[in-house]
Amino acid sequence: MSEEAWVDFVSGWVSGGVSVLACQPIDTVLTRMQANAGIQTAGVEKITNRRPAPVTASVNIFRGMVSNFGVASLWRGSSAMIGAVPVQNALLMTGYGAGKRWSESSDSVSNNNILMGVFMGGCVGGVLQSFVMSPVELVKVKQQVVGESVTSATSTVCRGFFSSTGAWKGLGATLMRDGIPHGVWFASYEYAKTELTCYRLREKESKTAEDDIAIPMISGAFAATTAWVVGYPADLIKTRIQAGSGNGIMGTTRDIINESGWRGLYNGLTLKLLRAVPASAIGFLTYESVAKTLTSD
Numbered sequence: 001m002s003e004e005a006w007v008d009f010v011s012g013w014v015s016g017g018v019s020v021l022a023c024q025p026i027d028t029v030l031t032r033m034q035a036n037a038g039i040q041t042a043g044v045e046k047i048t049n050r051r052p053a054p055v056t057a058s059v060n061i062f063r064g065m066v067s068n069f070g071v072a073s074l075w076r077g078s079s080a081m082i083g084a085v086p087v088q089n090a091l092l093m094t095g096y097g098a099g100k101r102w103s104e105s106s107d108s109v110s111n112n113n114i115l116m117g118v119f120m121g122g123c124v125g126g127v128l129q130s131f132v133m134s135p136v137e138l139v140k141v142k143q144q145v146v147g148e149s150v151t152s153a154t155s156t157v158c159r160g161f162f163s164s165t166g167a168w169k170g171l172g173a174t175l176m177r178d179g180i181p182h183g184v185w186f187a188s189y190e191y192a193k194t195e196l197t198c199y200r201l202r203e204k205e206s207k208t209a210e211d212d213i214a215i216p217m218i219s220g221a222f223a224a225t226t227a228w229v230v231g232y233p234a235d236l237i238k239t240r241i242q243a244g245s246g247n248g249i250m251g252t253t254r255d256i257i258n259e260s261g262w263r264g265l266y267n268g269l270t271l272k273l274l275r276a277v278p279a280s281a282i283g284f285l286t287y288e289s290v291a292k293t294l295t296s297d
Contacts, residue, residue, distance in 0.1 A: 004097060007294045012093025015286035019089075019279040025074035026275035028144050029061050033268050035145040035243035058271050084136040088129045093287055095125025096186045118190045119183040126182030127175060134174040135167040141242040173238035173249055181231030189223035189284060213285055220284035224276040232272060233265040 065073045099121020103113045135157050142153035160166015196215045228235075237253060240246030246255065256264045 004101060007291050008094045008097035009090040010294060011287045011290040012090035014290050015093070015283040016087070016089025018286050019283040022282055023275045023279040026271065028065070028074050029058050030268055030271045030275060031141060031144045031239060032061050032065075033057050033271065035141065035239050035245060058268075084132060088133050089283065089287075091129040091132070092122065092125040092182060092186075095121040095128070097121075099124075099186070100190070114194075115187045115190055119187040121183075122186035123179050123183035126178040126180075130171065130174045130178045133178070134169075134171045135161070137174070137238075138167065138169055138242050141239060145243045170238045170242040173234050173241055173252075176249070177231045177234035177238055181227045181234075184230050185223045185227035185280075188226040189219050189280075192219035192222045213289075216284040216288045217281040220280040220282075221277045223284070224280035225273060228269065228272055228276050232269050235272070236265060236268065 062074075096118055099117040099119070100114060102121075103117025139150070139153045139157050142148045142156065143150060146153075148156070157167045160169075193215055196219060200212055200215065233253075236256065237246060237249055240252045240256070241248070246252030253265070256267075260267060
């Protein structure tokens with residue numbers, strides 16, 4: 001592995017860990033809402049019995065978890081994610097860096113070539129990391145929705161490692177969520193970063209905007225929004241399948257549409273963005289900062 005690839009890998013690993021710690025509570029609430037599980041507690045009906053609006057449902061879930069299981073319950077599944085997301089992010093950032101360097105090394109360098117390079121790098125990285133994240137997210141879902149301990153959930157998933165309905169449950173939907181959407185994520189980030197950098201240079205009439213932390217944060221937020229608009233339906237389907245309330249990609253899609261219409265495929269998107277936007281902003285800022293530190297003389 002080249003020195004540049006190692007920088008991308010290490011920077012991505014650090015940014016992944018930071019974003020998980022910062023945003024896991026929102027992910028826990030969202031996962032329970034997506035799985036349609038709810039919390040069987042006094043004063044909080046199960047979502048399956050009374051399907052409130054997404055905002056109301058998320059507030060009910062949050063209150064129920066805190067009052068019955070304590071604030072720490074909002075970080076359920078974080079142990080699995082802290083172990084895996086840094087690796088996932090490292091693979092993605094390595095693909096991003098490789099795609100960008102490949103496009104920059106071509107004879108005809110243009111912004112369109114760079115965008116295509118990072119798009120392809122993101123798609124490849126997204127597909128590869130799906131095979132890491134699918135079983136890990138299954139462990140997370142079992143913790144967040146079913147309430148299993150990390151040991152119990154991990155043992156269950158490991159026992160089904162060679163079964164498509166075991167550790168790889170929901171892999172197809174995971175590939176749909178992590179392939180093209182990650183290409184969109186990186187291309188959107190690179191586009192926004194380039195445009196903002198040019199704008200700042202024109203406004204400040206300076207020779208560099210490298211130290212402007214707003215650029216990677218705003219670009220990361222924009223990238224998360226565009227990517228999740230593309231990939232959210234697959235994420236919802238994946239969670240339903242892994243939680244046991246879905247039956248295959250097509251069957252789960254039909255169930256969601258029958259329940260809530262086509263708009264049902266985007267139920268919970270707002271809450272997803274509440275987690276994904278700051279996580280992406282923090283992640284890209286951390287990535288750029290660590291990469292700059294590692295490559296500085």
